[in-house]
Amino acid sequence: MKKIVLLITLIFVSFTDAFAQVEYKIITSVESIVPNGLGRSRIVSATEDRDYKEYTSLRSDDKKEDKRNKADRSEIRVKNFEETKLLNFYNLGGIRFQNIAANDAVLTSKVNTMIEEGWELAFVTSAVESAGKGDGNGIFITRFIFKRNKE
Known part of the structure; x- marks a missing residue:
C-alpha cells in the first residue's frame, strides 16, 4: 500500500511540474x-x-498577403526600468582589474537577489x-x- 501511495504521489508531482507556467x-x-x-x-x-506581437509584421512573397505593422517605434521604448551603475573596464591608466572585480561583486549581488526572489538562472550569453582592428x-x-x- 505504501508503494502505491508513493507512486501516485510521484506521478502527481511530475504532472503538476509539467503543467506549471x-x-x-x-x-x-x-x-x-x-x-x-x-x-x-x-x-x-x-x-x-x-x-512582441504588437510590433511584428507578417511578410510573404504574395504582396496581397502582407500585413505590415504600423506601430510607431517609440511605442516599443520602455521608460520604466532599473539601472544600476557599474565601473568601466578602462580609466586613464589603462585596464582596471579592480573595476572588473567591483563589477563582479555588484553582478553577484544582483544574481543572488534574483535567486532570493524565486528566480533561477537559466542561461547566460555574452x-x-x-568596429574592428x-x-x-x-x-x-x-x-x-x-x-x-x-x-
Missing part, C-alpha cells in the same frame, strides 16, 4: 571598453512588459562589440536569463 526575465549588463573611462557601464532591467571603443554585453514558475 514559467515566466522569464532578462537582466543585461553593459560594460564599456572605451579607453580613458569615457564610456558608461550599467546593469539594466525592464520593469514594464511588452508583447558578446563583445567593436585598431578600434579601442566598444561594449561587453552579458544577458542573464532567469526563469521561475508563475504564481
Whole structure:
C-alpha cells in the first residue's frame, strides 16, 4: 500500500511540474571598453512588459498577403526600468582589474537577489562589440536569463 501511495504521489508531482507556467526575465549588463573611462557601464532591467506581437509584421512573397505593422517605434521604448551603475573596464591608466572585480561583486549581488526572489538562472550569453582592428571603443554585453514558475 505504501508503494502505491508513493507512486501516485510521484506521478502527481511530475504532472503538476509539467503543467506549471514559467515566466522569464532578462537582466543585461553593459560594460564599456572605451579607453580613458569615457564610456558608461550599467546593469539594466525592464520593469514594464511588452508583447512582441504588437510590433511584428507578417511578410510573404504574395504582396496581397502582407500585413505590415504600423506601430510607431517609440511605442516599443520602455521608460520604466532599473539601472544600476557599474565601473568601466578602462580609466586613464589603462585596464582596471579592480573595476572588473567591483563589477563582479555588484553582478553577484544582483544574481543572488534574483535567486532570493524565486528566480533561477537559466542561461547566460555574452558578446563583445567593436568596429574592428585598431578600434579601442566598444561594449561587453552579458544577458542573464532567469526563469521561475508563475504564481
